[in-house]
Amino acid sequence: MTGLPWDASYHDGPAPWDIGRPQPAIERLASEGGFAGAVLDAGCGTGENALHLASLGLPVLGVDVAETALTIAREKAGDRRVQVEFAVADALRLDRLGRRFETVLDCGLFHTFDGDERSGYVTSLASVTEHGGTLYVLCFSDDGPDTGPHPVSREELRAAFDPADGWNVATIEPDRVRTRYHDDGAPAWLATIRRI
Template sequence: MPEDPFGGRKPTSHERMTGLPWDASYHEGPAPWDFGGPQPAVVRAAGRFTGTVLDAGCGSGENALHLVSRGLPVLGVDVAETALETAREKNRERGLDAEFATADALHLERLQCRFDTVLDCGLFHAFDADERVAYVKSLEAVTKGTLYILCFSEGESAGPHPVKREALTKPFGAGWRVKSIEVERVQTRFHDESGAPAWFATIEREPARE
């Protein structure tokens, strides 16, 4: 019986569309979003990150490693084992102490841990509307402070999964507060140096009501 390329999990809408698991994006060189460094938007916002950090959909680890270099304890998770191995190798080469683990972003409750800060760089926009609802539910289990989302927006040179502003905020209901949505750019290997139009959202968990 052939090995399941999705590791027993339900393929995401993007994977169903391409017919390939996320891991395949890393098999023949860098993935389209892996341009060789941390996203400039994440670098600019790094001073806002506090406490323990979860990088959901960390890919080959550049954002996680940048945050660790600033003294933050970071766990990066992904379903792409090839990307995780690359991230671990970078971690060793740079003498850093980030942690990387396999985890499904739609089932983050399996981590059985909560984080002061959660980063989503380029994951939200890859989910369809139903998956985003499930994803936000998953994030509820691990976020005790602030969630930062960097995702494609609409406009000239838009990325392959453009997100309307209202589509970004819609899944976040009770228990969340959308503090701000800033206009940003996302760097990829297929855009010029100015990158693609993006949103950078700051979304806070609200204290549970008595």
């Protein structure tokens, strides 16, 4: 996939999902010790989640297809003096990174893929997630009023991460995704998924 449509989202000011700070759900997970070892932030955008995790002393790689977002992320890292790595990568071909991670974060990426793309994306995630590692998915939920674009059901999440493919969906909890258009956030699922 080309990153151009995503890159254009950052040309005229912040993208709708770029709230200028980490998502509260990710901050909470981090404060509870949910992140360990090498961390991959897939679809990191301008890097707020990756920067937060790296500021806690974790080795973090943030990847995105949008070059403009990554340029902004690198500038933030320099300004804040945070050690973090950012790289251009296609989420459907994460195997090309040639690395594996103990914790993988997908904040707002899963729901952008349609049904046909999801299986390829999940295979891509499997290629970089250590066995015994944890994947967190924060995505728009279909549960409640004022849902975000491309909401996902619990059943769709469970179906995507099949035990036959080496995944165990530990929990899917209701949460919120903050956006520039949702003052208190849009309905979301926060899924904790183990690589078995």
